[in-house]
Amino acid sequence: MIPFSNPREGFLRQKPALFAALTRVLSRGRYILGEEVGRLEAEFARFSGAQHCVGVSNGTEGICLALMALGIGTGDEVITVSHTATATATGILQAGATPVLVDIEPSTYTMDPDRVSQAISRRTKAIMPVHLYGHPAEMSALMALCRRHGLFLLEDCSQAHGALYQDRPVGTLGAAGIFSCYPTKNLGAMGDAGLVVCRSAGLAIKLRELRQYGWRAYNSSQAFGINARLDELQAAFLRIKLRTLRTDNRRRRWLASRYATGLQSTGLVLPKEKPGCQHVFHLFVVRGKQRKQIMESLARNRVLCGIHYRKAIHQQKGFQGRIRVCGSLKQTESACRDIMSLPMYPELSPAHQNRVVRLLQTAAPLL
Numbered sequence: 001m002i003p004f005s006n007p008r009e010g011f012l013r014q015k016p017a018l019f020a021a022l023t024r025v026l027s028r029g030r031y032i033l034g035e036e037v038g039r040l041e042a043e044f045a046r047f048s049g050a051q052h053c054v055g056v057s058n059g060t061e062g063i064c065l066a067l068m069a070l071g072i073g074t075g076d077e078v079i080t081v082s083h084t085a086t087a088t089a090t091g092i093l094q095a096g097a098t099p100v101l102v103d104i105e106p107s108t109y110t111m112d113p114d115r116v117s118q119a120i121s122r123r124t125k126a127i128m129p130v131h132l133y134g135h136p137a138e139m140s141a142l143m144a145l146c147r148r149h150g151l152f153l154l155e156d157c158s159q160a161h162g163a164l165y166q167d168r169p170v171g172t173l174g175a176a177g178i179f180s181c182y183p184t185k186n187l188g189a190m191g192d193a194g195l196v197v198c199r200s201a202g203l204a205i206k207l208r209e210l211r212q213y214g215w216r217a218y219n220s221s222q223a224f225g226i227n228a229r230l231d232e233l234q235a236a237f238l239r240i241k242l243r244t245l246r247t248d249n250r251r252r253r254w255l256a257s258r259y260a261t262g263l264q265s266t267g268l269v270l271p272k273e274k275p276g277c278q279h280v281f282h283l284f285v286v287r288g289k290q291r292k293q294i295m296e297s298l299a300r301n302r303v304l305c306g307i308h309y310r311k312a313i314h315q316q317k318g319f320q321g322r323i324r325v326c327g328s329l330k331q332t333e334s335a336c337r338d339i340m341s342l343p344m345y346p347e348l349s350p351a352h353q354n355r356v357v358r359l360l361q362t363a364a365p366l367l
């Protein structure tokens, strides 16, 4: 069986180090917000070229906290995309703000900056692009819009740990960058975890307060906060995973180039990398008109693909009445109909990948 992602392989590869960390943390007796969290924060800040990093319980809470720390909440609007994980919209709603959804550029599946101006209202406080699948959104246009309209720029980097936009690491281009460390992500824990990076020391202090009931000192809330703490065990595991993140990303890029070569003549639409961008291939997403047949044919041969995502935010019942859609979402809806995510993880062997390629060469009808 070849799955589209395989966090267990990541565990097996680093088993001795992970078990050593487990013993170390359990023996120490401090389980939440301790030495491991502090070290991870410093190491991830260095990795991503950020001034500050704050460990949190997951990516959704990270988004919520970043908005809270910037004073964004009830009555405010945050412009984002409909073509994203539910977590993006959930985090915005959790902060009390309203997600305003715009369409994507079909070439990279990320926010179309040309759609953003018309979405800006008196209530708009922030723009939150998503570096979906590991490819950076078109940031320079969004940075200019934020400057012109006095808006905060927040990056949802949950699928793009280590990606570069014009040689700058994602997460450092705006007020804050939010990274999920869900087990399947490029930097994945063995449970829930998240990281928020930012430039401002003041914002980092607020994030630290808000992730723990708004405490400035023990049992003394300076502001209204939540519980979004990161635990020591996940932080210790992430420190080990972080050591190989660069080489893992390089490996993903190598696998992506092998896919690109092997699938050239299949008629499938392959992912693109814009000049000046470095894609980290959290997912390798292709498009084909006969998705159902292709996926079924692969599944019969024990190759499992994913769909990220079958339903956009505005198409999900749980978000009805809570979002504002701005303009047509034609590109989003069209992508949802024919995207599929092929197996992609650093441990995927070339032999297994060749099997996936051969199956696709047979299954995907030539254009």
Ligand SMILES: *Cc1c(COP(=O)(O)O)cnc(C)c1O
Residues within 6 Å of the ligand: 058, 059, 060, 061, 084, 085, 087, 088, 130, 156, 158, 159, 180, 181, 182, 193, 194
């Ligand atoms: C994974 C993910 C998140 C955060 O998810 P959590 O499960 O809360 O850690 C946010 N945005 C995107 C685009 C994601 O893929």
